[in-house]
Amino acid sequence: MEIELLKQYSKPGPRYTSYPAATAFTPDVGAEDYSMLLRDIDPARAISLYYHIPFCRNICYFCACNVIYTKNKEKAEPYIAALTREMDLVAEQTQARLKVEQLHWGGGTPSFLSHEQMNMLMAQIYRRYDFVPGAEISIELDPRETSPEQIGTLADLGFNRASLGVQDFDPSVQTAVNRIQPEDITEQAYNHLRARGFRSINFDLIYGLPLQTVDTFAKTMEKVVGFRPDRISIFNFAYVPWLKKHQLRMNKEDLPSTETRLQILSYAVDRLQKAGYVHIGMDHFALPDDELTVSLRDGSLRRNFQGYSTRGGTELIGFGVTSIGEFNSGYAQNTKSLVDYYRAIEAGRLPTERGLILTQDDRLRKAVIRQLITGLELKFETIEQAFDVRFEEYFARELEAVGEFVDQGMLRFANRSLCVTEQGRFVIRNICMVFDAYLLGQNQGRYSNTV
Ligand SMILES: C[S@@+](CC[C@H](N)C(=O)[O-])C[C@H]1O[C@@H](n2cnc3c(N)ncnc32)[C@H](O)[C@@H]1O
Numbered sequence: 001m002e003i004e005l006l007k008q009y010s011k012p013g014p015r016y017t018s019y020p021a022a023t024a025f026t027p028d029v030g031a032e033d034y035s036m037l038l039r040d041i042d043p044a045r046a047i048s049l050y051y052h053i054p055f056c057r058n059i060c061y062f063c064a065c066n067v068i069y070t071k072n073k074e075k076a077e078p079y080i081a082a083l084t085r086e087m088d089l090v091a092e093q094t095q096a097r098l099k100v101e102q103l104h105w106g107g108g109t110p111s112f113l114s115h116e117q118m119n120m121l122m123a124q125i126y127r128r129y130d131f132v133p134g135a136e137i138s139i140e141l142d143p144r145e146t147s148p149e150q151i152g153t154l155a156d157l158g159f160n161r162a163s164l165g166v167q168d169f170d171p172s173v174q175t176a177v178n179r180i181q182p183e184d185i186t187e188q189a190y191n192h193l194r195a196r197g198f199r200s201i202n203f204d205l206i207y208g209l210p211l212q213t214v215d216t217f218a219k220t221m222e223k224v225v226g227f228r229p230d231r232i233s234i235f236n237f238a239y240v241p242w243l244k245k246h247q248l249r250m251n252k253e254d255l256p257s258t259e260t261r262l263q264i265l266s267y268a269v270d271r272l273q274k275a276g277y278v279h280i281g282m283d284h285f286a287l288p289d290d291e292l293t294v295s296l297r298d299g300s301l302r303r304n305f306q307g308y309s310t311r312g313g314t315e316l317i318g319f320g321v322t323s324i325g326e327f328n329s330g331y332a333q334n335t336k337s338l339v340d341y342y343r344a345i346e347a348g349r350l351p352t353e354r355g356l357i358l359t360q361d362d363r364l365r366k367a368v369i370r371q372l373i374t375g376l377e378l379k380f381e382t383i384e385q386a387f388d389v390r391f392e393e394y395f396a397r398e399l400e401a402v403g404e405f406v407d408q409g410m411l412r413f414a415n416r417s418l419c420v421t422e423q424g425r426f427v428i429r430n431i432c433m434v435f436d437a438y439l440l441g442q443n444q445g446r447y448s449n450t451v
């Protein structure tokens with residue numbers, strides 16, 4: 001990895017969990033548009049479901065997720081009741097009973113929920129949806145907030161995948177970010193998940209946190225590869241204090257320089273590859289026999305709001321505060337305010353606050369960005385077949401702009417296709433930005449850094 005070269009590309013940009021990025025959503029899209037998107041779902045095709053559980057007991061200073069901080073578990077009760085009512089409001093639109101092939105509980109901290117609350121929510125989901133055999137049922141777990149009993153409950157409820165928040169094993173880094181998580185806590189959660197037969201376990205790590213150095217992160221990496229989780233995400237720390245004021249509670253001088261961040265990333269990628277992990281794309285790695293690696297090989301890999309996914313090509317309904325739904329014709333996002341969310345649900349209204357209906361140009365660029373970010377190869381012909389355009393004409397400006405990446409050895413032209421090189425994988429966000437029509441003339445300071 002050429003650090004000097006990559007430094008030039010460390011600039012604000014979207015993470016492309018969607019195209020257009022959520023920052024392009026507008027309040028013009030409301031409950032009526034959402035109803036239309038829901039009505040258009042084809043019941044013959046299985047869908048994905050996402051439930052946002054926003055609660056966390058403690059604040060991690062680095063966190064950029066949509067979180068409500070509380071130690072009061074009772075707060076989750078009205079929330080589950082509202083999720084249940086929201087499912088009914090959605091079902092009024094979709095009419096037919098839908099099939100599900102992927103379910104995800106994210107947060108915040110879904111493991112904040114008690115056994116009873118988990119049982120109640122899952123029972124309500126199973127009452128309303130049919131799950132296809134082998135469906136992926138996953139949850140984000142905070143090792144500090146789970147127990148063998150809870151993992152048993154989750155296994156009994158059908159959960160078969162889990163993502164553990166680890167971030168960094170170094171005690172000084174953990175102190176600096178207000179997340180004390182001794183290694184044995186992670187180990188216990190990991191062992192219990194394995195014992196209960198979870199199919200795939202993911203570790204979330206972050207590079208770019210305060211006090212991290214290559215040496216400290218190297219020690220973290222040794223511990224990580226010692227566990228041998230099926231998947232590993234190494235997120236670039238999104239430092240966005242203008243959105244998340246609590247990030248200012250970390251000492252800014254303790255943040256590693258761009259150079260150090262890139263050295264950490266370089267070390268981590270190298271170490272993971274030596275340990276036999278496959279680089280799936282951007283920040284994701286997986287063992288060769290994991291479904292994610294298999295789908296990278298067979299071209300079925302997708303990208304959705306949770307990152308990379310084997311089944312993300314389906315339409316996705318999002319439930320709960322801040323959740324985003326992704327449909328063939330557009331996106332709809334629920335309100336970010338819990339008060340407004342409850343108010344809408346009580347009034348029998350879908351809690352949609354923003355969204356976007358895709359234009360033909362959006363669809364085209366979405367397909368281009370998806371190919372680049374999941375397949376690392378953009379075949380002009382497949383775009384031409386799907387959209388009836390002449391690629392070189394439609395993207396004349398973009399093809400000129402990618403010349404810079406070609407010159408730097410990050411992209412390669414081959415047989416009317418663009419291939420992302422090993423080096424180019426690290427700047428895939430920057431490459432996608434060339435094809436992003438919403439960035440033209442936009443203030444890019446609103447995004448986190450690309451590498
Ligand atoms: C919802 S949390 C995971 C579940 C649980 N709350 C936990 O922390 O263990 C999702 C993940 O987002 C990542 N994350 C949160 N804030 C981030 C930031 N500012 N930059 C990069 N990644 C971040 C962390 O790796 C975290 O594990």
Ligand code: SF4
Pocket residue numbers: 055056058059060063064065067107108109142165
């Ligand atoms: S990282 Fe996880 S536990 Fe920490 S505040 Fe964010 S969502 Fe909550």
